[in-house]
Amino acid sequence: MAFRNIPLALALAVSAVTAGAIIAPTAAVAQKAKAGKAAGGSMKGLLGNASDSALDQLSRPGAFYADQAVRILLPGPLQKATKLMKLTDKAGLTNNLTRSINDAAGLAAQEAKPVFRSAIDSMTLTDGVGIVTGGDTGGTQYLRRTSGDVLRQKMRPLVSDALGKTGALKQLDSLGRGSGTGSMLGALAGVDLSRDGLIDSVTDQAMSGIFTYIGREESNFRKNPLKAGQKLLDAVTGK
Numbered sequence: 001m002a003f004r005n006i007p008l009a010l011a012l013a014v015s016a017v018t019a020g021a022i023i024a025p026t027a028a029v030a031q032k033a034k035a036g037k038a039a040g041g042s043m044k045g046l047l048g049n050a051s052d053s054a055l056d057q058l059s060r061p062g063a064f065y066a067d068q069a070v071r072i073l074l075p076g077p078l079q080k081a082t083k084l085m086k087l088t089d090k091a092g093l094t095n096n097l098t099r100s101i102n103d104a105a106g107l108a109a110q111e112a113k114p115v116f117r118s119a120i121d122s123m124t125l126t127d128g129v130g131i132v133t134g135g136d137t138g139g140t141q142y143l144r145r146t147s148g149d150v151l152r153q154k155m156r157p158l159v160s161d162a163l164g165k166t167g168a169l170k171q172l173d174s175l176g177r178g179s180g181t182g183s184m185l186g187a188l189a190g191v192d193l194s195r196d197g198l199i200d201s202v203t204d205q206a207m208s209g210i211f212t213y214i215g216r217e218e219s220n221f222r223k224n225p226l227k228a229g230q231k232l233l234d235a236v237t238g239k
Contacts, residue, residue: 043131044120046221047139047214051116054213059110065102070209072102075201097175100168101198105206107162108155112210115154119147136219144211152207159203172198 057063064072074097123146131138163169172195 043139044123046218047120047123047143048117050140050214050217050221051120051210052113053217054210055109055113055116058210058213059106061106062103064105064109064206064209065099067209070205070212072098072105072202072205072209074098074101075197097168097171100166100171101163101202104159104162104166104168105202105209107165108158108206109210111158111162112155115151115158116210116214119143119151123147136222137215138218140211140215140218143214148207148211152203155207156199156203159206160199163199163202168198169195 058070064070120143123143131142135141
């Protein structure tokens, strides 16, 4: 813009306004980015605390089995074979397989803290502000949506190892050997009793239960600031 034909004072005023129009939006964008980054970082802290608390609860002996909302069930047709499973328990062929797989889920949860923490720390949370305002379990849903598959891959070997420790895999093998023999286990003929099938089923159900508990804890932390720390929640909510 040429200022030769207008007074110097007016030219300076026009320049100042023009510069302000350029700088103001830039500052606003920077401020918004800073706020989003702060919210994202605080959301990670909130989710980290929620996941730790959830996993602590689920790793307690009998926790999965005691809560019907997250209890691990036998896969597929085995869910409907309740009477048969009771008979196999009494016969010593299995030792309460349902309880064993729930105990295995608890053992896996005990080992899963660093897995979930790592996933949370690596979240970009570029939409941090939206997550903060996305409801009481917005962070949990974001974690499940963006990291669920990776978490499942890392949880599966933990579940597999835990199923071995609780004896669930051996019990499953006993059922498989008994199928088709004409005994009471013959009723299981044609049912997939593979180890991979059981591991996949328990992994999927355990993951669902863990996210359910993380969501509960996130909601509790949002509603009870003192539990998560007043400063943390203030940062998340922008207070």
